[in-house]
Each structure stands twice: as structure tokens, then as C-alpha cells.
Amino acid sequence: MISITINSDHSVTGTIGAASFTNGVIRKNRGNPDVTGCAQIIECGSIGKIFNDDPLSTKEVELWLAPMEGNMIDTELRFTEGWAQFPMAGMLLMKDED
Numbered sequence: 001m002i003s004i005t006i007n008s009d010h011s012v013t014g015t016i017g018a019a020s021f022t023n024g025v026i027r028k029n030r031g032n033p034d035v036t037g038c039a040q041i042i043e044c045g046s047i048g049k050i051f052n053d054d055p056l057s058t059k060e061v062e063l064w065l066a067p068m069e070g071n072m073i074d075t076e077l078r079f080t081e082g083w084a085q086f087p088m089a090g091m092l093l094m095k096d097e098d
Contacts, residue, residue, distance in 0.1 A: 010026050
């Protein structure tokens with residue numbers, strides 16, 4: 001399960017599976033979203049194990065967000081440690097008004 005909260009100051013907190021982050025930042029993708037499919041990026045920073053058998057005890061990740069369609073948004077979890085930009089998972093998120 002993934003849960004994220006985006007605050008008015010562009011800070012982000014949330015959970016990705018069993019891992020949580022508190023110092024995330026959301027920013028616009030500088031590329032063309034029509035070409036890249038990515039409108040915004042949440043820099044989560046270093047997180048812990050996502051699931052029990054996760055081979056990495058910590059990892060730096062980002063969430064790449066496609067343009068919003070209704071209340072749904074296509075999202076990709078990316079491993080971004082060092083110069084890496086390795087896709088780890090794709091998901092569809094639903095906006096909750098709470």
C-alpha cells in the first residue's frame with residue numbers, strides 16, 4: 001500500500017509498503033509530460049525496507065507522477081541512488097479528499 005500527503009509548502013510525507021518517509025519534496029518535471037509521461041516527481045529520499053524480503057535495508061527512491069486524469073494518477077516508483085533511475089514498480093493512485 002502507498003499513502004502520500006502533499007502539503008501546501010510542497011513537502012511530502014508518506015509510506016511505501018512498510019517504509020515511511022517524512023522529508024519528501026514534490027517538484028515539476030522539467031521535461032515535456034506529453035513526451036515523458038511524467039508531470040511531477042516526489043523525491044522521497046532514503047527509505048527502509050518496502051517489504052519483509054526486500055534485499056536492500058535502505059534505498060533512495062522517487063515517485064514519478066503522470067498528469068492527473070480525474071481523481072486517478074499513474075505513478076512509477078524509481079530507485080534513484082547515485083545516478084540510477086531504475087523503475088521498481090508501477091501503480092495507479094487515487095486521490096482522497098481527506
